Amino acid sequence: xxxxxxxxxxxxxxxxxxxxxxxxxxxxxxxxxxxxxxxxxxxxxxxxxxxxxxxxxxxxxxxxxxxxxxxxxxxxxxxxxxxxxxxxxxxxxxxxxxxxxxxxxxxxxxxxxxxxxxxxxxxxxxxxxxxxxxxxxxxxxxxxxxxxxxxxxxxxxxxxxxxxxxxxxxxxxxxxxxxxxxxxxxxxxxxxxxxxxxxxxxxxxxxxxxxxxxxxxxxxxxxxxxxxxxxxxxxxxxxxxxxxxxxxxxxx
Numbered sequence: 001x002x003x004x005x006x007x008x009x010x011x012x013x014x015x016x017x018x019x020x021x022x023x024x025x026x027x028x029x030x031x032x033x034x035x036x037x038x039x040x041x042x043x044x045x046x047x048x049x050x051x052x053x054x055x056x057x058x059x060x061x062x063x064x065x066x067x068x069x070x071x072x073x074x075x076x077x078x079x080x081x082x083x084x085x086x087x088x089x090x091x092x093x094x095x096x097x098x099x100x101x102x103x104x105x106x107x108x109x110x111x112x113x114x115x116x117x118x119x120x121x122x123x124x125x126x127x128x129x130x131x132x133x134x135x136x137x138x139x140x141x142x143x144x145x146x147x148x149x150x151x152x153x154x155x156x157x158x159x160x161x162x163x164x165x166x167x168x169x170x171x172x173x174x175x176x177x178x179x180x181x182x183x184x185x186x187x188x189x190x191x192x193x194x195x196x197x198x199x200x201x202x203x204x205x206x207x208x209x210x211x212x213x214x215x216x217x218x219x220x221x222x223x224x225x226x227x228x229x230x231x232x233x234x235x236x237x238x239x240x241x242x243x244x245x246x247x248x249x250x251x252x
Contacts (some may be wrong), residue, residue, distance in 0.1 A: 039082070042075040049075075085213040088145075092220045099139040099224055106134040106168050106175065113147045121164075124155055128166040136175050136247045138225055143245070146218040146229060147177060150241045153214060154181035157239065170247055177243040185233040194231055195219045218243075 049072040053065060060068075091097050107130035114126060154164045158181035165180040186194060195215050215229070222229040227245035234240040 039079070042079040042082070045075040046072045046079070082213070085217060088217050089213055089220070092217065092224070097142070097221075097224060099142060101137050101139055104136055104138050104140040104143065106136065106177065107132070109140055109144055110147060110166060110168065110177065113144055113151065116144075117148060117151055120152065120155055123160075124158065124162040124164055126164045126166065132169070134168060134170055134175055134247075136245065138245060142221045142225060143243075146221045146243060147179070149214040149218040150179045150229070150243070153241075154179055154183075154239070157181060157183040159183055173247055175245050175247045178240060179243075180234055180238055180240045182238040185237065185239055186231070188233065191231055191233075195229070 049068045053060070053068045053072075057065065088097075110128060111130060114121065114128065151164065155162055158164065163182040166178070168177045169175070215231075219229045222243060222245065225245055227243065230242045230244070232240050232242070
């Protein structure tokens, strides 16, 4: 989440107000730039593909027509996912999302996520062995959403042929799901930034960079479930995301 820096106590009220306004304006510009990019990029691909299809439909072979339609459809899904993330973030920040707890088996939940993302994961190698049963009380829908968001991130930053390792288990009264990719990782000083809204980390290879909304949503969801989502660079390379959550529901 984006957090405004604390203002120095020694500043005058006017100086504090100016500092606050400058920081708010900076964040506002950053948000608009990031959102504009992620809205316009898929729209440009959709419009471009459909314009070519419309102008050349009588000349193009069927396989080229199909390719143009598939590109437009994939970009439409991407645009829909981005808009969904914006709406989800707004709901979470306004306290409109409430957890509905139920008995949930973690291995089955992860399998369902992999099936749901089958198309996304078709170019990735996923290592997952659902051995051992871990049943907890949580909101299965919200926890699944976080797992899917982290898997989406692993595909996005795991390279052309990403390898994703998924493990889960229990440590004392705390359960965990670990998702590791084989990407380049993140500089240590930028680890906290990947959970910030609308933060786009620089990519040397010009790979598509996300707005940070997905991981920011995942972090907010895990906090709602009395858990956490943390990121670290794996000692053998790649990023390691760890979801932690209580195995027993604590009722106030």
